[in-house]
Amino acid sequence: MCGIAGWIDWSKDLSHEQETLKKMTDAIIHRGPDAEGHWFSKRAALGHRRLIVIDPEGGLQPMLYKDGNDTIGLTFNGEIYNYQELRKELEEKGHEFQTKSDTEVLLHAYLEWQEDCVQHLNGIFAFGIWDERFGKLMLGRDHLGVKPLFFAQRGSAILFGSELKVLLSHPLVDAEVDKEGLSEIFCLGPTRTPGHAIFKDIHEVRAGHYMTFTSNGSTTTQYWKLESKKHVDDIDTTVETIRSVLQDTVKRQLIADKPVVSMLSGGLDSSGLTGLAGNEFGNKGERLHTYSLNFINDEKDFEQDFLRFDRDEPWVKRVAEYVGTKHHSIELGSDSLIEHLLTPMRARDLPGVGELETSLYLLFKEMKKDATVALSGESADEVFSGYPWFHQEKFLDAEIFPWSVNLWYSTEILSEDFKAKISPEKYQKQKFEDAVAEVPFLEGESDLQMKQRQMSYMFITRFLPFMLERKDRTSMMNGFEVRVPFCDYRLVEYLWNVPFEMKSIDNIEKGILRRAFENVLP
Structure with missing residues (x-):
């Protein structure tokens, strides 16, 4: 990079x-x-x-x-x-x-x-x-x-x-x-x-x-765009195709003249990539290094929310032991977060999301001491429809970007005069309608299938760029390269047409990805 x-x-x-x-x-x-x-x-x-x-x-x-x-x-x-x-x-x-x-x-x-x-x-x-x-x-x-x-x-x-x-x-x-x-x-x-x-x-x-x-x-x-067509592969073929593409892209992305490591949060996405990368390292008689982030007093202070149901650390340890990685746990405290709170904003040249980006910046700062390149699980939730928003009718029916439903939260500090000048509701509605107009719907889809495809398009073309920008700026601010196997365009093209019910097979989010990773995870 x-x-x-x-x-x-x-x-x-x-x-x-x-x-x-x-x-x-x-x-x-x-x-x-x-x-x-x-x-x-x-x-x-x-x-x-x-x-x-x-x-x-x-x-x-x-x-x-x-x-x-x-x-x-x-x-x-x-x-x-x-x-x-x-x-x-x-x-x-x-x-x-x-x-x-x-x-x-x-x-x-x-x-x-x-x-x-x-x-x-x-x-x-x-x-x-x-x-x-x-x-x-x-x-x-x-x-x-x-x-x-x-x-x-x-x-x-x-x-x-x-x-x-x-x-x-x-x-x-x-x-x-x-x-x-x-x-x-x-x-x-x-x-x-x-x-x-x-x-x-x-x-x-x-x-x-x-x-x-x-x-x-x-x-x-x-030169490239998402194109909709009927998915004809059965479940076994679909799982094998996903597994094959991921194995290939991980192998390609491990090529470097500097050490390549893997970020490991304990979640499905990073754990699966760690498993695939660990196999590649093992085939060469080498041991993969993995890194995770933990907060001081996390065990006592952790609070569950709709995006994070459990603490990361127990799952990180389990995966690291199963794959046989050399694991490094980076621990941060509130003092470090406060000290570097503005650094990611300077890295992005734009407003960010506070301590989330600061913690990433500090994690990469520590990782840079030992490595130059890391694999990361960005975009799996977007392309496999893993976010809770995909599973809730109120978000599928809403004519608004799902991550922007609380518009009042970002505009409550503004004066009424200023809000009148920028017209928040009107601007947001217009941008949402512009995005909907781009969606390549497939003829014959049900109303629910159209909403699911629309939601997927919003996340791939609007939300994912924010996630990628955040990872790029916080890593590159430290002269550190992050590679994202789930962003291989071949995988994204294929999954774009995999039906939502197949992605959620076994009645669980990203169920099809869990099946694809069966041979590399505990």
């Missing part, structure tokens, strides 16, 4: 803008503490901060390719999990490689397929490619939006970067929040409309999209 920054201008000579680009990359030094790179031409300035995970010597960025007098430059954040297969395919087409990095594979994929290169990628990625041959910038983002990518247009200039602070460090960009940005914060929090970046005239490349910019304008292309 890394941090990227870029500045393209079709009417200004950027070849001497070292100071400005340095400010942009310095803003995200936490994302790439291991190395720094800059490249300049007349129309482009590309920057990179590197966290070394694969090919320490060969993965330096920005990575360049010369085509006669023209240069194609790439700055890239993420991991391409199928880069070894892609490399072989490209070599068969005549491409020659100088390194062992997935960065070079991505660059050559662009050279071979241009913008269609994203159709060949399995991974988590955000990148910018400047192609001097055509005076063209391409910005691309992975299928689920695991890796962030923001951009802003100012006159003839395009600015882009991994975090908002990259753009806000440029003299052309002001940190101004307009009426719509305030509406996003107070009416949709903690989520936001896809593509919206809160600050005025700053945007985010949407998940599953790429954009191209030339002196004549820009185009936006959606």
Whole structure:
């Protein structure tokens, strides 16, 4: 994982803008503490901060390719999990490689397929490619939006970067929040409309999209989306398909030149991934390290709620013992949480959810002492319909985002005059209706099935981005990479069409995932 920054201008000579680009990359030094790179031409300035995970010597960025007098430059954040297969395919087409990095594979994929290169990628990625041959910038983002990518247009200039602070460090960009940005914060929090970046005239490349910019304008292309079709597999085939994809993606995501560990909360999602990863380590005669978070006096102070029914620690110990991991329990107290309460907000450049993000930040800070990469269970609840909201009629029937039913809670501090300006109920209703209009319903579905599909769409396209952003910022603030196997687009595509009753087989939430994990969990 890394941090990227870029500045393209079709009417200004950027070849001497070292100071400005340095400010942009310095803003995200936490994302790439291991190395720094800059490249300049007349129309482009590309920057990179590197966290070394694969090919320490060969993965330096920005990575360049010369085509006669023209240069194609790439700055890239993420991991391409199928880069070894892609490399072989490209070599068969005549491409020659100088390194062992997935960065070079991505660059050559662009050279071979241009913008269609994203159709060949399995991974988590955000990148910018400047192609001097055509005076063209391409910005691309992975299928689920695991890796962030923001951009802003100012006159003839395009600015882009991994975090908002990259753009806000440029003299052309002001940190101004307009009426719509305030509406996003107070009416949709903690989520936001896809593509919206809160600050005025700053945007985010949407998940599953790429954009191209030339002196004549820009185009936006959606290269991946959820498509509805009838699920024809029986239960045994469905379970085996889920198990097979998860085994494959975990194996791919364990590839690194730095230690890979697993986060373990004791819940089904992280426990299953730990079991799969533990098997891979065991096959090599190695032992997987796992990490969990525990709070001082948790045994005495724990209170059950609708998302957390029991303490984590007993289940963590049971899974760690069963899989045979070397387990590390990180313990936090209230003093640490208070001391670092604002740090995640600075990491996100936006309001967050308080101590939840602070605890993650502190967990990653401790994990960084021993490791660089971890597997995490993000998105399992979204794609397997595991949240309680999926099982309650009042939420399925509500014409509102289920996580925003208590709108009063986020707006009660506002004056009546201010609320009148942003119209919270009206704004929230409109954004919900916009989201519903996107849902690819399947002809012949019952009313209940349509509501369940709609709920699933809301969580995958609206709530999941918040969860991924939270994990990205709190981990990368510590120069720590988190990989999310449940975000493999192949798994998400498949589960999108698995009926809700099959996902909840055995009359329990995520019942089908429990079956898929039967051979790796106690």
